[in-house]
Amino acid sequence: MSSNRDLPKPQSEYWNFENTVAFVTGAASGIGRATALAFAREGANVVVADIDENGNQETAEQIEELGGDALAVTCDVRESEDVQAALEETIEEFGCLDFACNNAGVEQQGGNVADLAEAEWDRVVDTDLRGVFLSMKYEIPLILEQGGAIVNISSGAGVKGFPGAAYCAAKHGVVGLTKSAALEYADTDLRINAVCPGVIDTAMMDRVTGNTEEGRQQMIDSEPIGRMGEPEEIANAVLWLCSDAASFTLGHAMVVDGGQTV
Template identity: 40%
Template sequence: MSRAPFNDKVAIVTGGGSGIGRAASQRLAVEGAQVVVADIDLPGAERTVELIAARGGQAVAIRADIASEQDNQAIFDLAEERFGGIDAAFLNAGMIQPYGPLEALALETFDRIIAVNLRGTYLGVQQARARLRPGGSCVVTASLSGVIGFAEGPAYAVSKHGLVGLVRSAASAFAERGTRINAICPGMVLTGMTGTVGLEAIDDPDEVADPAYRGALSAQQIAEVALFLLSRRSAGINGQAQNIDAALLSAFPPLADML
């Protein structure tokens, strides 16, 4: 008999204080998980915990800068100490650079983007590999910018390309421990990071609206794919990067749009 896929499971979500991370944290809790919500914005993480508690779920917030090795360790320590282990790690935290061309990209900006998005997620991946229980899963938030270039965000694209390579390269190391790792590559998502107001509420997953063809997606539309990859329902998927883009990269646009 089917049951909630995360019953008796423990999940970590980084960047859980807003956007995709907030939606994923709430959905994991609804599906039975105990959730550690990590974010550099502690009030944001605490608000996510409040939303989970309002639905009867269990969660705890922690402030963490994923660029810090100590903070990454503290996230996983908290999950083990509070809930007894870790079954799912959604390494979603990251930052976007100010839009601009390559010639305007300052070295210090490039270094900070790489330190957070690539090095910081690498630190989380190392923790996940060592500490996920057998059968567990890690999902990393990359981007369509990890699949193609991004002329107005070259440092961001470099960091996300690196994450796709990291996930593919780490698949065997995770498999050796009976766990898995995959990446999601969202297109345009309507969150605060892209300059839109994110929604706090989540919908029944069977009632989530379809995005427009080649259009922007909601945070929950991205979160639902992450949950699938975190669950045992995707046991045959390891080392993959899944585009979530409403077919944006599936084909050239109509010629009339290009002329």
Template identity: 50%
Template sequence: MTYNLDGKTAIVTGGASGIGRKTAERFAAEGANVVVADVVTDGGEETVESIESAGGSATFVETDVTDPDAVEAMVQTAVDTYGGLDIAHNNAGIEGETDPVAEQTEANWKQVMDINLTGVWLCLKYELQEMTANGDGDGDSDSDSDGVGGAIVNTSSIAGLSAAGSSAYAASKHGVIGLTRVAATEYAEADVRVNAVCPGVIETPMVEQSAAENPEEIEQFVGMQPLNRMGTPEEIANAVVWLCSDEASFVTGNAYPVDGGFTAL
């Protein structure tokens, strides 16, 4: 299925690889202008090159989502380059250390929370300011790069719906879902829809690193997914793009598992 995003402008954080890259590419393939944001410059620029080589429009901005000034500048880049902001996929995140609760370090807890939860909040803060800058709250779900309404998808995880993963990671991803629901209810009258996706075990660089360090744990999680395989970044991107399209115009405040059936058990 294809979605018409012609004339829309999208931001994707964590766009240098994995789910972020595939989502950015899919947004562009649907006609959107894409701001690719990441702390990894080389990977972010590669994503832009991939989009442009396929005939799409994209620009890269180096962004640390824990830095309010950097996040504000990221949103301003969308406005300055493409005239506004319609769509955002707040995807940047890390796994962190996987030690049990009593063995977690304060430094790891803080880093995971800063990136995975505070980073999503900062992105929402500045994205919502732009999306509602001239909103009239008339209930019209259409948006036209003019600061009126929009759609946002945050990346949570199956760890946000279960006890999967380490304590810091699971707590941060549960927090993303709570933040998503509150933002959705607070900004519904401003025509902004806010949802979350909850990926299962997906073939991403983060999972590949975890598999190298804890192969038995990854195999166990894959085995708990009834489809009995890893998902692909493209499959998560498909869900994100649908949620940001007019096909999902009556969908907000939800956390969607894309997990091969993991949370159904």
């Protein structure tokens, strides 16, 4: 579990999200929850979207405990109708959309390529890549109305090879999708970038490691920095990319991984 260490909070004249609206997928836990809370702490109104209704509602309640405004929407990012409905609720509640963090994703369950079930390939790629495509497809027209930014969550597995072909292919796809879309909208007021996390201490990582000391240590050993990252460290990268401090940053796949892919 996260150690909840006191992490440095970026301070900048460009770091101002007051009265903006942020939409975060996969917000029920982990990086998504940390990102939603980070937006809220900086003054944004936050829409949290997830297939996990209970966890999603907990995130919204945590935002409200911080004094922020939150809207929890149930959303399966694999389904076009769900994504459109979630964004329609966003506009109905807050009137606009400034920022989006497309974070929803799943890990791969076992299998080398020849042994991987077709259904598992479809499950991972549909969530981790199609879900980002659908989210962007319906977010972009809304953000273009006043300008803003989109940050997609890829992975270290999106910039180099790791075992787990479906996950790796999907995360490489997120980087390619991000770069292509960033160029398509480069002459507008919409900036699109990605963050590629390394080993982050989340519930997903607990599932990957079997939540055992041995499993966790193996993942820590893969990190030159000697520890897992915190979800808040990824959230800080997302907010920087959304801020005016990153105004010249476009189509970038920002690796935040403790040196794992160096």
